[in-house]
Amino acid sequence: MELKCWVFVGVMLMVIVGSKGSEEEEVTYDGRSLIIGGQRKLLFSGSIHYPRSTPEMWPSLIAKAKDGGLDVIQTYVFWSLHEPQPGQYDFSGRYDLVKFIKEVQTQGLYVCLRIGPYIESEWSYGGFPFWLHDIPDISYRTDNEPFKFYMQNFTTKIVNLMKSEGLYASQGGPIILSQIENEYQNVEAAFRDKGRSYVRWAASMAVGLQTGVPWVMCKQYDAPDPVINTCNGMKCGETFAGPNSPNKPAMWTENWTSFFQVFGGKPYIRHADEIAFHVSLFIANNNGCYVNYYMYHGGTNFGRTGTSYVTTSYYDLAPLDEYGLIRQPKWGHLKELHMVIKACSKTLLEGKKSIVPLGELQTAYVFQEPSEGCVAFLINNDTQHSANIEFRNNSYQLPPKSISILPDCLNATFNTAKILTESGERNARPELVLSSATRWEVFNELIPNFSDTSLKADALLEHMNVTKDESDYLWYSLRFETDSSCSEPVLHVRSLAHIAYAFVNGTYAAGGAHGSRDVKNFTLDTPIKIDTGMNEISILSVMAGLPDSGPYLERKFAGLREVSVRCNGNDIYDLTANHTWGYKVGFLGEDLQIYKQENLGKVVWGGFELSAPKAFTWYKATFDAPSGDDPVALDLSAMGKGEAWINGQSIGRYWVSLLTPQGKPSQTLYHIPRSFLKASENLLVLFEEIGGNPRQISVNTISWTTSKSSNNVDYTPNDIKYLMTPEGIHT
Template sequence: MAQKEKLVVKWRWWWPLALVLTAAWGGAQGGNVTYDGRSLIINGEHKIVFSGSIHYPRSTPEMWPSLISKAKQGGIDVIQTYVFWNLHEPKQGQYDCSGRRDIVRFIKKIQAQGLYVTLRIGPFIESEWTYGGLPVWLHDIPGIVFRSDNEPFKYQMQKFTAKIVNLMKSHNLYASQGGPIILSQIENEYGTIEPAFHEGGPRYVHWAAQMVVGLHTGVPWVMCKQDDAPDPVINACNGMECGRTFKGPNSPHKPSIWTENWTSFYQAFGNEPYLRSAENIAYNVALFVAKKGSYVNYYMYHGGTNFGRTSATFMITAYYDEAPLDEYGLIRQPKWGHLRDLHAAIKSCSKTILSSTQATLSLGGQQEAYVFRESKTECAAFLENKDNREVTVRFHSIPYKLPPKSISILPDCRSVAFNTAKVNAKYSTRTMKPVVHFKSAEQWEVYKEAIPSIVHTTLRANRLLDQISTAKDKSDYLWYIFRFRHSNSQSFLSASSHGHILHAFVNGVLAGSAHGIHNNVSFTMNRNIKLRKGVNHISFLSATVGLPDSGAHLERKVAGLRSVRVGDRDFNHHTWGYQVGLLGEKLQIYTVTGSSKVQWKRLGRSTNPLGWYKTTFDAPPGNNPIALDLGSMGKGEVWVNGESIGRYWVSFVTPKGNPSQRWYHIPRSLLKPSGNLLVLFEEETGDPLRISLDTVTLS
C-alpha cells in the first residue's frame, strides 16, 4: 500500500476518544475499529465488507434469525438498520422496545450469527416511513424547526440519540465493548435539504457531528449524501451508481463508503413496481470496488412489511419486495445468488485489492482495466466494458470476451472468476395458492360506521383545521362537519384538499370521493349535489395514507381540507365540527374484546361505504408464508387478531390497470391454530366474499 494510504485518520481537536480500541472480540467480530483512506480497519485488518439493510420493525422477531442466516449465506458481512424514533418514543418520554421494536434483541440475533451491525440512528431516517421516523409530538413543541440549528429540535434529537447510544452501551453492543456494531450514522441525506436552511445548515451539520462524537461509542460515524461531513465523520454515497456518481471521500484519510445501493425502489399506490436487474446491481458494485470502494450496503436486502400505519405518504404495505429477500423473507433469484457469487469473487482477492495501489488501463474506446498489483504474483483486475455490444479485449496479452455493459473480475489477473452480466443462479417464481376462502356470506358479519353529526362533536372551530395538527397521527381519519340552510334542491359542491383522500356525504348519503397521487397529494373534488330545502348536513371524511417523510420544514407540512364552496357560498370560515378517527377505531372493534361493543349484522347482498367486516379462520397447515388476497376490495385497513397488517388500496390501479398491491403479508407468528379474528375496514364498496388466504411458495 502507498504510504499516504497507510495513514490512519488523525482526529480533530474535539474528538474525545481515539478509535484505536482494545476490547476483546468473539467469533467473526472484532473490537478494534478505525479507518484510513482505504477502508474500515477491524482488529488491525483492512476489510472490504458487504452489508444488507434489514429493518427490525418491518418483520417479526420470529423471522429475524432466518433473515440474518439467509443474508449471511448470501455473502453479507454486516446488517444495517435504521432506528425508528416514532416507534420507540410514541409519546414524549415514554419508550417502547417490545415485540418488533426490540432493537437489542435484533442486534443480539445478528451477533449470534457472527455478523457486524451498522446502526443508522438518524434520528430522522426518511425510509418511506411515516413522518420520516420523527414522532408527531415534536410538531407541538413551541418554536421547533426540524433538522436545523434550532435549540428545541437539537435538544430532543440529542436526548433520543444519547438514549439509543446508552441502550447499546448497556448491552455491550458496540465493537469497542466486544459487540457487533462497527459503524453508526447520524442524520440522513441532509445534504439534499441543507441549502434550505442557508448558513444554519452547515452549523447544524457540525453540531450533529460534534454531538455524536462526544457520545464516545468507540466506532466511526458516517453521514450519507453529506459532502461536507466534518472530520472525523465519514461522508458516504446513496444511489444506484455510486461507482460513477460519488465524488469520493472529502478527506484522503476517509474510506469510500456506499450506504445505500438501491436493489429496486420504493413503490407508491398507483405506481408500477420498479424492477432492477441482478446484472445491473452487480455491475455497479464491481465498479465501485474497482474504484477503491470498500463498503457496500444493499438497500434493501430485505424490505419487509409496513405494518399498521407506519408507511409514509401513499407508500404500499410491501416494502422493497424486489430485494434479494422478498417481503416474506423468501430468496429471490437470481438476485440473491448472483450477488452471492459476486461477493465470493471479490473476497477471493480482497487482500490484494486492499494492499495494492490501483492502476487504470485503457483497453479500448469504452473498455478499461482496473488493476491492483502488490507483487509479480499478487494481482487482481476488473475489466469493464461500457459499450452496449460484446467486445474482445487483450489484457496481459490474453484475449477476453466482455459482454455488453459488464465487468469481469480476475482475482489473479488471468482467470475470470465472475462476470456481472453472466447469471448462473436459476430464476425463481413466486406462487400464491389459495387455501382458505371466505366466499360464504354466513361467514361474515358487518358493522356500518356512523356518519357523525355536528351536534355530537366536541371540537369546534370557525375555520378549516390542518389534519396533521388536529389528528396528531392517532388515526388516518378526520371528520370535517358543517350544516347550513339552503333554499334550492340542486347545487354544486367544490372541496379542495392537501391530501390524501376525501369522501363527501350530503345528508348521510355519499356524494363523491376523490384523492391525490404520490407526487401531488393536493386535489379538488367537484360534484353536483342534491340538497334539502332548509337545513343540510355535509360531512367530509378526510383520510391520510401515511404522513410525509422528506423535505425541508417537515413541521410545516399540512393535510386535509383547505377550502369548501357550495354553489356561490364560501364555507372556509363557517362553524365546523371535528371528530378525530372512527368510532370503530375508538372502540377497537378489530379486537376480540372491542368487537363485542357494537352490534354486528349478517352480511347482506349489497355492501356500503364505511363498512367494518369481521370473520374468523383457522391457520393453514405448514410453514409457508401466508398472504391475504384482497383483490376484490377497495381501500381500507386490515387486522388479524387485533394486529394491523397495514393499509390496502386495491382500487387505486397502476397505468397498466393492476393494483399496486394485491396480497398482504400475515406473519405466522400472529396466528393461533384456530379461531383467528380477521377484521377489515372498507372505505369504499369492496366484496369480502372473494377474499382468500393464500400460502406463498417459490419454485
C-alpha cells in the same frame, strides 16, 4: 476553536472498536478501508429493518443474508416506535432492537446502526414521533434549540442502551458503525447558515457520545471530521465524488436493489446484472470498501407506519422478498460476486491501482501488490455491443455493459452480465376462500354531522395537527342555509390530504377523489342534492401515511383548503371562511378497537348482505391457519381501501382500488406473519372505506419454485402464479 480541538482529540482517540465476537478489537480507518483488529476489511452489508418483520423471522433473515455473503446487517432506529410519548419508551416485540442486534451477533455478523434519528425510509413522518410537532418553537433538522434537545436526548438514549448491553465493538459487541442524521445534504441549503451549523453540531454531539465506533453521514459531502461521508444511490461508482478527506474510506450506505412502490404505481425492477455491475464498478473505480444493499430484505409496513401512498409491501423485489424467501436470480448472482471479491480482497485493499484503456468504451482497473497478488476488472461500458479486448496478451469477450473480474489478472471467474443462477417463480396457493356469507359479520359506521363534533373552529383546520396521527381520518362538518334559487348545486372541495369523501344531509355524494405521491393538490367536484333551508355537509379527509421528507417537515399542511357550493353554474356559497366547522377524528370502531377479540362486544355486529355493500364498514370472520411452514398472505383483490387486522395486530393498509396506469392493483397480497396466527379460530377484521366483497378474500401460502424462463427475470407482485386447489383456481 473549541470544536476543532475536540475533533482533533476525537481523531486521536478514535474508536476502539471490537469484532463481531466477544473480544475487544480496535477498529480505525484510513483512506483505503475500515481496519478491524489490525486487518483491513472489504465489507458487504444488507439493510434489514427489525420492525418490518417479526422476531420469529429475524434468525432466518440474518442466516440467509450471511449465506448470501454478507458481513454486516444495517438497520435504522425507529424513533416513532420507541418513544411514542415523551419519555415513554417501548422496546418490546418487533421493536426489540437489542434482541435483533444480539441475533446478528450470534450469527457472527457485524452491525451498522443508523440512529438518525431522522430516517426518512418511506416511514411515516420520517421516523419522528408526531408529538415533536407540538413542542413550542420547534423547527426540525436545523440549528434549533428545542429540536436539538429532543434529538440529542433520543440519540443518547439509544447509545446508552447499546452500551448497557455491551453491543458496541469496543465492548466486544457487533456494532462497528453508527450513523447520525440522514441524507441531510438534500435539505441543507433550505436552512442556510443554520443548516451548516446544524451539521457541525450533529457531528460534534454524536462523536461526543463516545460510542467507540466511527460515525457516518450519508449523502453529506461536508461531513465534519472524523465523521465519514458516504454515498446513497444506484450508481455510486459513477456518481460519488469520493470522501471529503484523503483519510476517509469510500463507503456506499444505500445501494438500492429496486425502489419503494406507491399505491397506483408500478414496481421498479432492478435486475441482478445491473446491481452487480455497479457494485463491481464502485470497488474498482472508487476503491470502495463497504457496500450496503438497501434493502436486502424490505418486509412489511405494518399498521399505519408507511409514508404517503407507499404500499404496505416494502422493497419486495430485494434479494429476500417481503416474506423472507430467497429471490432468484438476484440473491444467488450477488452471492457469487461476493465470493469472488472476498477471495481477492487483500489485493484490492492493499494493491496499487492502475487504469489501462482497452478501447473507446472499455477500461481495465488493475490492483497489483508488490508480490504476486494481482486483480483486474475489465469493463465494457458499451450498452449495445459486446467487446473483444486484449489484456496482457490474452483475449476476452465482454458482454454489453458488463464487468469481468480476473482475481489473478488472467482468468475471468465472474462476469456481471452472465447469470448462472436459475431464476425463480413465486407461487400463491389459495388454501381457503372465505366465500360463505355466514362466515362474515358486519358493523356499519354512522356518518357524523355537525352536532356530533366536539371541536369547533371558524376555519378549515390542518388535518395532521388535529388527528395527532391517532387516525388516518378526519371529519370536517358544517351546517349552511340556502334558498330556493340554488339550482344544479355542485360541491367543490380542494384538498392537500390524500383522499376525500363527501356526504350531504347524511347521503353519500361522492368519494374516492385523491391525489398521488407526486400530485399533492386534488379537487373533488360533484353534483349534490340540497334542501331549501338548513343543510348538513360532512367531508371525510383521509391520509395514507404522513409525509417523510423535505425541509420544514413540521410546517407541512394536509387536509381541506377550499369548500364551496356552486349554484346555477355561477353563484357560489363560499364555505371556506366565515363558517363554523366541526371536527371529529376517526371512527367509533377505531376508538373502541373492535379489531381486538376482547372488544368485539362493544358494538352490535350484523349479518352479511351481499346486495348492499356500504362504505365505512367493518367486516369480521375467523379462519384456521394453513398447515406447514410456508409464509401466509391474504388476497384482498376484491376489496377497495382500508386496513386489515389479524388477531388484533394490523397487517397494514390496503388500497386495491387505486390502479396503476396499466389498470392493475399495485398490491393484492398482504403478508400475515406466522407468529400472528394461532392454529385455529384466527380473527380477521377489515375496515373498508369503499365497500368491496369480502366473500372473495382468500388465505394463501407463498412459495418459490425454479423457473425455466430467462435467468434475469425479477418477478413483480403482480406476476405471482396461482395454483389449483381442491376448491378451484383463484386468480
